[in-house]
């Protein structure tokens with residue numbers, strides 16, 4: 618799948634993509650979204666991806682009714698300068714991301730890293746350094762790879778931006794965020810990260826993750842990076858999980874602005890060809 622407009626002329630990125638083309642030739646893939654033979658993520662599944670389009674909160678990118686700050690960003694100003702996500706965490710994309718994270722479907726990093734690079738370019742952010750949200754040492758040794766790095770590395774290659782996964786570390790194990798309220802999520806990841814001031818001081822840093830829900834993990838990373846002297850911190854995730862009902866955010870002050878379903882988000886009919 619060609620990634621139009623991203624990484625053109627970058628030999629390292631071309632070599633990276635060529636490697637995956639060769640692997641596909643030797644081991645023909647099945648679609649991670651529907652199982653169809655021949656592509657890692659087929660055209661049919663791609664057509665079902667729901668890209669996030671305005672209106673959304675201008676700070677955290679959470680879909681809202683307007684381009685103002687969402688209730689969360691109004692009540693507590695985030696440490697990150699901006700957070701955006703490419704698409705809604707649903708359908709074949711959700712299935713494929715699950716395979717990328719838990720089933721070692723590593724070739725999806727090339728597919729979705731390219732998509733994310735195209736989206737990133739449309740944002741016109743100035744970034745000095747790309748870093749993935751780190752896993753803890755325990756989770757890294759159990760899984761063997763970091764799914765956020767599968768996305769961040771090709772994005773950095775495609776955009777010719779410095780990549781250094783070592784500048785931020787997870788200094789304590791954090792339980793899974795699944796099923797936690799906004800407040801519980803924030804508490805769960807609070808002070809979980811530490812950044813290297815020698816690497817990030819006065820730098821504009823892009824932190825990349827696979828999926829965001831409340832943005833708590835990106836926020837915790839941004840706090841660590843800002844404490845280490847980063848000038849600006851941007852967050853980028855492939856997907857955004859939307860709360861469908863109040864039970865997804867059990868906090869008493871969960872704002873109604875978050876109670877959105879995927880069907881309420883505008884589907885992009887003229888999606889740019891970034892694959």
Ligand SMILES: [Zn+2]
Nearest residue numbers: 648651659662
């Ligand atoms: Zn498919």
Ligand SMILES: [Zn+2]
Nearest residue numbers: 674677687690
């Ligand atoms: Zn917001």
